[in-house]
Amino acid sequence: MHKPNATSADVARLAGVSQSTVSRSFDPSSRISEKTRQKVFAAADELGYQVNKAAQTMIRKRSDLVGLVTAGLGDPFRSEFLHSLVLEVQNNGLRPMVIDVSDKHTIDIQLQSLVQYQLSGVIITSGTPNEAVAKAFIKRGTPVILVNRADYSSEADIVNLDNTQAGVLAAEALIKAGKSRLQVVRSRVSSYSSATRAKGFLDALSPYVERGVLSVDEAFCDSGNYDGGTQYATDMLASAHYPDGIFFCMDCIACGFLDELKQDRRLATPTDIAVIGCDDISIAGYKSYNLTTVRQSSQKMAEAAVSALQTRLKQPNTAPTQHNVSVELVYRGTLLK
Amino acid sequence: MHKPNATSADVARLAGVSQSTVSRSFDPSSRISEKTRQKVFAAADELGYQVNKAAQTMIRKRSDLVGLVTAGLGDPFRSEFLHSLVLEVQNNGLRPMVIDVSDKHTIDIQLQSLVQYQLSGVIITSGTPNEAVAKAFIKRGTPVILVNRADYSSEADIVNLDNTQAGVLAAEALIKAGKSRLQVVRSRVSSYSSATRAKGFLDALSPYVERGVLSVDEAFCDSGNYDGGTQYATDMLASAHYPDGIFFCMDCIACGFLDELKQDRRLATPTDIAVIGCDDISIAGYKSYNLTTVRQSSQKMAEAAVSALQTRLKQPNTAPTQHNVSVELVYRGTLLK
DNA sequence: TTGTAGGCGTTATCAT
DNA sequence: ATGATAACGCCTACAA
Numbered sequence: 185m186h187k188p189n190a191t192s193a194d195v196a197r198l199a200g201v202s203q204s205t206v207s208r209s210f211d212p213s214s215r216i217s218e219k220t221r222q223k224v225f226a227a228a229d230e231l232g233y234q235v236n237k238a239a240q241t242m243i244r245k246r247s248d249l250v251g252l253v254t255a256g257l258g259d260p261f262r263s264e265f266l267h268s269l270v271l272e273v274q275n276n277g278l279r280p281m282v283i284d285v286s287d288k289h290t291i292d293i294q295l296q297s298l299v300q301y302q303l304s305g306v307i308i309t310s311g312t313p314n315e316a317v318a319k320a321f322i323k324r325g326t327p328v329i330l331v332n333r334a335d336y337s338s339e340a341d342i343v344n345l346d347n348t349q350a351g352v353l354a355a356e357a358l359i360k361a362g363k364s365r366l367q368v369v370r371s372r373v374s375s376y377s378s379a380t381r382a383k384g385f386l387d388a389l390s391p392y393v394e395r396g397v398l399s400v401d402e403a404f405c406d407s408g409n410y411d412g413g414t415q416y417a418t419d420m421l422a423s424a425h426y427p428d429g430i431f432f433c434m435d436c437i438a439c440g441f442l443d444e445l446k447q448d449r450r451l452a453t454p455t456d457i458a459v460i461g462c463d464d465i466s467i468a469g470y471k472s473y474n475l476t477t478v479r480q481s482s483q484k485m486a487e488a489a490v491s492a493l494q495t496r497l498k499q500p501n502t503a504p505t506q507h508n509v510s511v512e513l514v515y516r517g518t519l520l521k
Numbered sequence: 522m523h524k525p526n527a528t529s530a531d532v533a534r535l536a537g538v539s540q541s542t543v544s545r546s547f548d549p550s551s552r553i554s555e556k557t558r559q560k561v562f563a564a565a566d567e568l569g570y571q572v573n574k575a576a577q578t579m580i581r582k583r584s585d586l587v588g589l590v591t592a593g594l595g596d597p598f599r600s601e602f603l604h605s606l607v608l609e610v611q612n613n614g615l616r617p618m619v620i621d622v623s624d625k626h627t628i629d630i631q632l633q634s635l636v637q638y639q640l641s642g643v644i645i646t647s648g649t650p651n652e653a654v655a656k657a658f659i660k661r662g663t664p665v666i667l668v669n670r671a672d673y674s675s676e677a678d679i680v681n682l683d684n685t686q687a688g689v690l691a692a693e694a695l696i697k698a699g700k701s702r703l704q705v706v707r708s709r710v711s712s713y714s715s716a717t718r719a720k721g722f723l724d725a726l727s728p729y730v731e732r733g734v735l736s737v738d739e740a741f742c743d744s745g746n747y748d749g750g751t752q753y754a755t756d757m758l759a760s761a762h763y764p765d766g767i768f769f770c771m772d773c774i775a776c777g778f779l780d781e782l783k784q785d786r787r788l789a790t791p792t793d794i795a796v797i798g799c800d801d802i803s804i805a806g807y808k809s810y811n812l813t814t815v816r817q818s819s820q821k822m823a824e825a826a827v828s829a830l831q832t833r834l835k836q837p838n839t840a841p842t843q844h845n846v847s848v849e850l851v852y853r854g855t856l857l858k
Numbered sequence: 859t860t861g862t863a864g865g866c867g868t869t870a871t872c873a874t
Numbered sequence: 875a876t877g878a879t880a881a882c883g884c885c886t887a888c889a890a
Contacts, residue, residue: 188661191882191883192537192883192884193883193884202860202862203861204860204861204885204886205859205860205861205890207883207886208859208860208886211885215859216859216860217859217860218861220859220860220890234633234637235637235883235884236637236639236884237634237637237639238576238584238883239579239882239884239885240883242573242867242868242882242883242884242885243865244866244885249618257601257603258604263604264594266594267594267595267600267621270619270621271624278569279616279620281617281619282607282619284607284608284611290612292610296571297574300572301574302573302574302575302863323525324525325525325526353659410603410807424887441808442809443808443809447808466595466747467804470777470809471751471780471781472779472780473812511607528866528867528868532869538877539876539877540867540868540878541868541877541879542877544867544868544869545869548869548889552875553875554875557876572867573867575867576868576869576882577867578868579867579868579869579881579882579883580867580868580869580870580881580882581868582881586879593863786876
């Protein structure tokens with residue numbers, strides 16, 4: 185008899201035990217005679233009993249819900265990363281509640297819901313909610329994990345991609361390829377990630393610049409997506425001097441750039457101009473782009489973020505941690521090894 | 522004084538009213554003197570009070586949480602659609618809980634969580650959980666919306682893209698362009714959507730075939746993604762007879778096909794061979810592909826799905842509805858208007 | 859090992 | 875219009 189919404193009391197009645205015994209039976213750490221437990225499980229099974237998380241949450245004061253805060257999913261890397269996060273959260277016995285804060289008008293309402301639902305933790309993957317928000321959660325006792333953000337002073341745990349290293353790898357590869365007129369390109373409204381990548385790139389090159397071996401400059405496109413890349417290519421092609429090596433802080437910008445370049449037909453990669461992207465989104469590997477890029481593993485980042493959360497749930501009062509996820513260069517057609 | 526976790530009782534004490542008055546103050550449909558309400562709001566504000574959804578859920582027996590069931594997010598259209606759903610759910614005062622059921626080993630655990638959390642509704646966008654699962658939810662009193670699935674007999678509300686019409690539009694466009702050796706290509710393990718698109722395409726052409734005006738055949742690739750497309754192109758190019766017009770049931774397959782074609786250089790689009798995709802994922806518009814395709818608006822689908830859910834929440838006992846979302850042909854370079 | 863009882867924070871019912 | 879009180883389903887001392 186599959187009763188629509190059986191409670192633990194129903195199970196207790198059917199199994200001939202007390203309600204608390206039923207409750208205990210589902211707690212692995214509770215010592216209960218194997219016989220009783222089986223009896224309870226059988227009854228629960230028969231009734232289709234499932235624990236009521238709302239009631240459980242009231243007592244435990246944690247819901248096992250994890251808020252995944254993001255600003256949009258249009259950017260392919262964001263969506264790949266969110267997918268990794270969802271899977272990782274699920275694999276840890278937690279449930280993902282997704283919060284998109286790209287709409288500034290409703291952002292407060294979205295954030296309120298995070299506290300209303302007694303979330304066990306919050307993983308913020310977007311720059312949008314400022315650090316004050318993170319601190320407010322922490323003050324309420326909700327662990328916060330910050331992913332790829334600038335806040336170093338925070339009381340929250342931090343997981344960062346090694347953005348600096350990404351820039352360094354790109355710089356080294358271009359030097360090794362013998363390129364000497366270099367550029368680094370990112371969106372005018374840059375994220376922390378992009379800015380740090382650019383800085384890593386520039387810093388790695390500065391000794392060479394000082395020795396007069398090569399030149400580098402920083403350039404910007406209007407938006408951090410495909411269209412930004414095409415627009416940048418148009419501008420560059422209209423200018424007097426071309427670089428012979430460019431590091432784009434996001435793959436999607438690089439893809440737009442490559443498409444415009446191909447259409448223009450004057451410059452060929454990697455001979456006239458070498459191109460390196462960053463992220464290794466899936467289309468970077470498509471034949472049309474075949475983009476040499478710095479890969480960041482969204483899976484590794486997700487694992488680090490959820491693992492940091494789990495640690496903090498177990499030990500709430502330890503000092504905040506910081507974790508840098510390593511990156512690697514993937515050679516493809518726009519800069520040969 | 523921003524108390525960490527203020528309850529309505531705390532607010533009541535500070536405002537000098539009863540706890541039930543506080544509760545009522547936050548219910549717009551409750552008639553309360555404006556003066557008291559302001560007093561309560563002020564106190565709530567001071568304490569940083571937020572309603573405890575767990576307690577609310579216990580008594581209301583609904584959590585305002587909506588389960589979004591999907592199988593993976595790798596496919597670009599899936600992820601664009603999920604994004605639309607998240608936004609739409611949020612805009613309706615509900616919260617999205619994402620459930621990825623792509624891992625068959627844990628699918629039961631994931632589905633259990635749906636009932637544990639007392640979800641207000643479930644939107645299933647994947648073929649994976651069979652119809653029995655949907656019926657189980659409905660029996661428990663949880664509304665289920667099925668999106669782009671085959672189940673017509675279900676007791677659930679259904680939102681479908683007009684997949685048949687998508688096939689028809691593609692067929693008509695190819696005929697108008699004067700193509701006569703046609704093909705429709707989809708993954709060997711096809712979704713309901715793809716199968717219906719192919720059928721719409723074939724049915725629309727059958728009168729022409731009978732009159733001997735043209736030929737059509739059905740072809741399959743090994744996987745429903747970019748790689749499936751390249752593989753299909755390779756096979757086709759190795760065969761004796763080429764079609765002069767192909768309808769791919771998914772954009773990403775078409776993109777793989779186009780890339781391989783470009784590399785081979787023997788056949789040019791749209792002259793030698795016209796190509797039409799389906800979905801209008803964002804890369805379809807990229808210059809490298811410039812793919813003529815049948816657009817399905819993920820936003821429209823999301824709106825229809827959430828609206829169906831809202832309707833059912835208000836009127837649980839009405840007959841299940843079915844909604845078809847219209848599609849349109851977007852002309853680009855692989856088949857000119 | 860098991861049962862009893864109290865309480866988590868809210869909404870809803872019934873008085874006043 | 876407002877206040878008291880009884881649930882909602884579960885966990886967790888405490889007792890046995």
